[in-house]
Amino acid sequence: MVVVLRGWIVRQRDAAAQWATLVCAAVILAGCASAPPGTIADPLPSWKDGANKAAIIKLVQDTTRAGSPDFVPPSERIATFDNDGTLWCEHPMYVEVLFTRDRIRALAAQNPGWRNEMPFKAVVDNDEAAMAKLTETDFFKLIGATHAGMTSVDFQKLVADWLATNKHPRFNRVYTDLTYQPMLEVLAYFRANGYKTFIVSGGTLDFIRAFAEKAYAIPPEQVIGTSFDASYTFTYDVAQTRAKPDVMLLDDGPGKAIGIDHYIGRVPIAAFGNSDGDLAMLETTTQSPTSRAHPRLAMFVWHTDAAREYAYDRDTSVGRLNVGLDAASRHSWRLISMKDDWKVIFPYELAK
Amino acid sequence: MVVVLRGWIVRQRDAAAQWATLVCAAVILAGCASAPPGTIADPLPSWKDGANKAAIIKLVQDTTRAGSPDFVPPSERIATFDNDGTLWCEHPMYVEVLFTRDRIRALAAQNPGWRNEMPFKAVVDNDEAAMAKLTETDFFKLIGATHAGMTSVDFQKLVADWLATNKHPRFNRVYTDLTYQPMLEVLAYFRANGYKTFIVSGGTLDFIRAFAEKAYAIPPEQVIGTSFDASYTFTYDVAQTRAKPDVMLLDDGPGKAIGIDHYIGRVPIAAFGNSDGDLAMLETTTQSPTSRAHPRLAMFVWHTDAAREYAYDRDTSVGRLNVGLDAASRHSWRLISMKDDWKVIFPYELAK
Numbered sequence: 001m002v003v004v005l006r007g008w009i010v011r012q013r014d015a016a017a018q019w020a021t022l023v024c025a026a027v028i029l030a031g032c033a034s035a036p037p038g039t040i041a042d043p044l045p046s047w048k049d050g051a052n053k054a055a056i057i058k059l060v061q062d063t064t065r066a067g068s069p070d071f072v073p074p075s076e077r078i079a080t081f082d083n084d085g086t087l088w089c090e091h092p093m094y095v096e097v098l099f100t101r102d103r104i105r106a107l108a109a110q111n112p113g114w115r116n117e118m119p120f121k122a123v124v125d126n127d128e129a130a131m132a133k134l135t136e137t138d139f140f141k142l143i144g145a146t147h148a149g150m151t152s153v154d155f156q157k158l159v160a161d162w163l164a165t166n167k168h169p170r171f172n173r174v175y176t177d178l179t180y181q182p183m184l185e186v187l188a189y190f191r192a193n194g195y196k197t198f199i200v201s202g203g204t205l206d207f208i209r210a211f212a213e214k215a216y217a218i219p220p221e222q223v224i225g226t227s228f229d230a231s232y233t234f235t236y237d238v239a240q241t242r243a244k245p246d247v248m249l250l251d252d253g254p255g256k257a258i259g260i261d262h263y264i265g266r267v268p269i270a271a272f273g274n275s276d277g278d279l280a281m282l283e284t285t286t287q288s289p290t291s292r293a294h295p296r297l298a299m300f301v302w303h304t305d306a307a308r309e310y311a312y313d314r315d316t317s318v319g320r321l322n323v324g325l326d327a328a329s330r331h332s333w334r335l336i337s338m339k340d341d342w343k344v345i346f347p348y349e350l351a352k
Numbered sequence: 353m354v355v356v357l358r359g360w361i362v363r364q365r366d367a368a369a370q371w372a373t374l375v376c377a378a379v380i381l382a383g384c385a386s387a388p389p390g391t392i393a394d395p396l397p398s399w400k401d402g403a404n405k406a407a408i409i410k411l412v413q414d415t416t417r418a419g420s421p422d423f424v425p426p427s428e429r430i431a432t433f434d435n436d437g438t439l440w441c442e443h444p445m446y447v448e449v450l451f452t453r454d455r456i457r458a459l460a461a462q463n464p465g466w467r468n469e470m471p472f473k474a475v476v477d478n479d480e481a482a483m484a485k486l487t488e489t490d491f492f493k494l495i496g497a498t499h500a501g502m503t504s505v506d507f508q509k510l511v512a513d514w515l516a517t518n519k520h521p522r523f524n525r526v527y528t529d530l531t532y533q534p535m536l537e538v539l540a541y542f543r544a545n546g547y548k549t550f551i552v553s554g555g556t557l558d559f560i561r562a563f564a565e566k567a568y569a570i571p572p573e574q575v576i577g578t579s580f581d582a583s584y585t586f587t588y589d590v591a592q593t594r595a596k597p598d599v600m601l602l603d604d605g606p607g608k609a610i611g612i613d614h615y616i617g618r619v620p621i622a623a624f625g626n627s628d629g630d631l632a633m634l635e636t637t638t639q640s641p642t643s644r645a646h647p648r649l650a651m652f653v654w655h656t657d658a659a660r661e662y663a664y665d666r667d668t669s670v671g672r673l674n675v676g677l678d679a680a681s682r683h684s685w686r687l688i689s690m691k692d693d694w695k696v697i698f699p700y701e702l703a704k
Contacts, residue, residue, distance in 0.1 A: 196573070206617075221574075237683075249600065255584075262582075
């Protein structure tokens with residue numbers, strides 16, 4: 001919420017617009033469902049009017065209005081969000097992969113064997129051809145090595161420090177500046193109406209938790225991510241849990257359905273993704289045996305804006321949306337066109 | 353909250369007491385921290401006055417009073433509770449073990465090989481001597497077999513049906529009647545003051561989720577339990593996640609510290625257990641490197657009341673509290689004596 005309002009208030013240039021903004025901000029804070037008819041409240045000001053914006057507002061209104069046939073009790077109001085490419089920019093490369101690359105290189109001196117061991121060798125040697133051939137299993141082996149032996153607190157500190165100092169190659173901004181303003185508004189709008197918002201990411205728990213509370217106001221207990229087995233020690237009266245390199249939950253693809261079942265234990269009312277890695281999350285949302293008990297909304301953020309961000313779907317290895325494009329029309333999932341649906345992409349555009 | 357108030361209101365016999373009850377209920381609903389001095393609000397009416405009751409109230413007041421040096425922001429207010437023996441009766445046998453025994457027998461006809469395979473054979477043959485020798489690994493093999501191939505929804509339905517029809521051998525009540533009234537009040541009191549209450553149980557996720565929302569007002573996303581790996585299928589446009597028999601997280605002993613790290617990602621402010629299986633949870637609460645940032649409270653429910661419930665600690669195989677008794681004095685954890693600290697044990701006593 002703070003994130004949404006900060007940039008947004010700065011954007012206004014004249015007093016009338018500021019007044020309108022403050023009224024609208026107050027309405028959002030009070031919960032938009034309670035705004036009387038005729039007010040200017042727009043819970044999604046960075047969205048252009050259209051079918052997608054209307055579908056989000058209709059779902060929230062229908063599921064929260066007392067007496068509505070589609071009313072959903074507050075305890076069942078769950079909305080899930082992929083992170084990479086759905087809440088923040090993932091091109092030209094997933095941020096955690098870049099962090100992992102730097103971390104592997106930093107750890108290489110302590111691990112001389114890596115010079116002769118794939119997939120580590122590819123990263124240590126900066127062998128771009130070899131790196132391009134790494135599989136998802138390879139990546140999680142690399143990512144596992146960065147976690148191994150670390151406590152959550154220490155790993156999150158490494159991530160926070162890295163995020164504070166590394167910038168996106170095109171936008172020349174830290175990555176936490178590259179969240180999507182329209183999606184921040186969606187998060188805030190759901191929460192203002194009693195929804196719990198969860199991240200369901202292929203990224204690791206502690207990578208996401210390092211910034212999710214500040215960037216999205218999503219607390220650590222509402223982050224589901226790839227996790228590693230761990231060992232617990234109690235030595236000299238100090239309790240510590242340290243990661244092992246073995247994946248416990250691979251929270252991508254089918255793992256997102258499993259993660260939702262394990263961490264949430266309910267079918268979400270709404271789910272937002274952007275790639276084939278989100279298929280199972282969207283299927284679970286709209287196609288579970290119990291889905292019909294309530295309205296459901298499943299949406300893909302569709303990267304259609306090469307000018308303001310990136311344009312990609314079927315032909316990329318980072319955030320590919322291929323099977324999902326076909327599934328979307330079959331299951332009446334909605335495609336959010338970044339080019340056509342969003343007035344702005346990043347929060348900092350509002351301050352211009 | 354409903355659970356607490358239901359039995360409690362019924363208990364009152366005369367109009368004056370009813371009035372006091374309703375005032376107190378209103379204060380609890382409004383959040384006890386805001387009760388003006390001099391009111392009769394008692395957030396823990398089933399607790400006898402004493403050091404343990406005072407310690408709980410002090411923690412909640414100190415961590416929620418604006419301007420308090422020990423103030424904890426709402427997002428960090430986490431309290432964790434073991435289930436068996438902490439929130440409900442676990443003697444003479446863990447309820448999930450009894451359910452599992454019945455379930456294994458029901459499945460035996462479809463699994464003829466079990467007649468010759470331990471640990472299944474012990475249960476199918478009702479061989480009490482063999483059953484007494486089963487290890488925790490054996491139990492989780494049995495429990496895994498009851499979960500295998502099941503969806504969460506179907507498994508929870510089996511549990512709910514079993515709980516609705518099976519009664520405790522001594523109290524002749526369904527097991528969900530055998531929750532501890534004083535602990536229901538603790539749960540409600542923490543929640544009324546902005547705490548999120550989590551169950552952290554060695555029992556399985558879906559066993560606990562089958563009754564936790566109704567019995568404790570704890571939603572499924574705040575249940576941490578032993579979990580199984582799963583497989584996801586999307587067939588004929590139906591999304592289903594089915595358990596495998598392989599344990600993913602053994603949420604007992606050290607696994608409770610790991611479960612808290614994975615599911616919550618914060619050090620709890622308060623933790624309640626009753627057995628050595630809760631040691632790591634209590635250690636994590638008070639002895640983590642970050643524990644000193646806030647006040648912490650760790651308590652064991654100590655089963656000292658053979659007349660009203662059971663008396664056991666060091667010499668039982670069900671809920672043994674041995675190492676924990678020594679650790680409690682070393683780490684200033686508190687022992688809640690059921691005999692001395694609790695006016696009543698079960699909610700139905702209030703209706704007498």
